[in-house]
Amino acid sequence: MDKYQKxxxxxxxxxxxxxxxxxxxxxxxxxxxxxxxVTFDKLGSLIAKxxxxxxxPRVMIAGHIDEIGFIVKEITSEGYIKFLPVGxxxxxxxxxxxxxxxxxxxxxPGVIGSRPPHILNDEERKKVLELKDMFIDVGVCDGFDxxxxxxxxxxxxxxxxxxxxxxxxxxxMNKAFDNRFGAAVAVAVFNEFAGQPHxxxxxxxxxxxxxxxxxxxxxxxxxxxxxxxxVPDVSLSxxxxxxKLTAGRLGSGPSITVFDGSMIPNRRLRDLxxxxxxxxxxxxxxxxxERGGTDGGRIHxxxxxxxxxxxxxxxxxxxxxxxxxxxxxxxxxxxLLVEVIKKLDAKRVEGLxxx
Numbered sequence: 161m162d163k164y165q166k167x168x169x170x171x172x173x174x175x176x177x178x179x180x181x182x183x184x185x186x187x188x189x190x191x192x193x194x195x196x197x198v199t200f201d202k203l204g205s206l207i208a209k210x211x212x213x214x215x216x217p218r219v220m221i222a223g224h225i226d227e228i229g230f231i232v233k234e235i236t237s238e239g240y241i242k243f244l245p246v247g248x249x250x251x252x253x254x255x256x257x258x259x260x261x262x263x264x265x266x267x268x269p270g271v272i273g274s275r276p277p278h279i280l281n282d283e284e285r286k287k288v289l290e291l292k293d294m295f296i297d298v299g300v301c302d303g304f305d306x307x308x309x310x311x312x313x314x315x316x317x318x319x320x321x322x323x324x325x326x327x328x329x330x331x332x333m334n335k336a337f338d339n340r341f342g343a344a345v346a347v348a349v350f351n352e353f354a355g356q357p358h359x360x361x362x363x364x365x366x367x368x369x370x371x372x373x374x375x376x377x378x379x380x381x382x383x384x385x386x387x388x389x390x391v392p393d394v395s396l397s398x399x400x401x402x403x404k405l406t407a408g409r410l411g412s413g414p415s416i417t418v419f420d421g422s423m424i425p426n427r428r429l430r431d432l433x434x435x436x437x438x439x440x441x442x443x444x445x446x447x448x449x450e451r452g453g454t455d456g457g458r459i460h461x462x463x464x465x466x467x468x469x470x471x472x473x474x475x476x477x478x479x480x481x482x483x484x485x486x487x488x489x490x491x492x493x494x495x496l497l498v499e500v501i502k503k504l505d506a507k508r509v510e511g512l513x514x515x
């Protein structure tokens with residue numbers, strides 16, 4: 161088995177939509193190697209601490225642990241489940257997909273349905289179906305009481321998808337690479353420093369509720385009071401047919417983001433990451449995210465401000481049931497961040513914001 165396959169498989173197979181991340185948090189915690197301390201903020205973000213040669217600078221590596229999903233809104237008189245999105249969904253990728261409703265009595269399988277296309281008129285067929293016009297079928301049938309399954313409003317609904325190695329063995333497919341990828345990067349980098357000296361204190365963080373407003377990033381950063389932050393998260397791939405992007409091929413190495421909708425990265429930290437990649441012959445590409453944002457959007461504004469950068473890996477089909485990631489991009493990002501963190505001593509970090 162590949163060095164990081166078990167970590168990525170268990171992290172992405174875990175269930176944990178925004179606000180219901182406990183199972184995924186427990187998996188992340190189980191993979192941490194000899195942390196000095198593991199604590200949680202009051203929203204539920206996991207904060208693992210590894211003490212180095214000095215308490216400061218404090219280096220925060222934050223990957224959000226939540227995934228997009230749905231939540232039960234109501235049960236119709238016929239027994240169908242009406243639901244609300246948790247995070248960003250596009251109607252095209254949700255319809256006809258399998259889901260699991262997490263109830264107090266256990267998991268209930270279902271499928272997202274809608275009116276059959278055969279009865280839609282031409283104009284209706286051209287439109288993207290909205291989630292409010294969909295429902296979940298958990299086995300509705302005359303004589304069967306759906307309420308006996310224990311489904312209640314407020315129950316979380318997760319995509320039903322399992323980790324899979326593709327025909328190209330370098331590619332992995334599963335739900336929740338957005339952003340168990342980043343949480344797994346935080347774990348892998350954290351573990352690389354077990355028994356290895358570093359001139360700082362490292363915090364590996366699994367933040368909660370990113371998909372609904374970057375919420376756990378704000379509370380976790382307030383608890384840690386970091387001096388510098390690295391946010392690993394997926395980036396967009398540019399190698400699909402008719403893609404408008406010019407960068408971001410799977411296997412092209414880590415992405416170093418120069419702009420996203422929530423943050424302009426600290427330019428000196430960005431330059432340090434680029435120089436480190438070049439000097440260690442680690443492939444990389446630049447990326448930009450014009451819409452949307454990452455946990456860096458909250459972290460970089462915490463307290464008096466935190467020098468922050470968002471790095472990642474090109475990933476296909478994010479915010480769907482099945483995203484695709486290149487394992488080499490994960491490995492190279494871990495290598496890159498290990499080398500960067502070795503350089504983050506007090507003098508270097510002070511220079512990130514010196515005038």
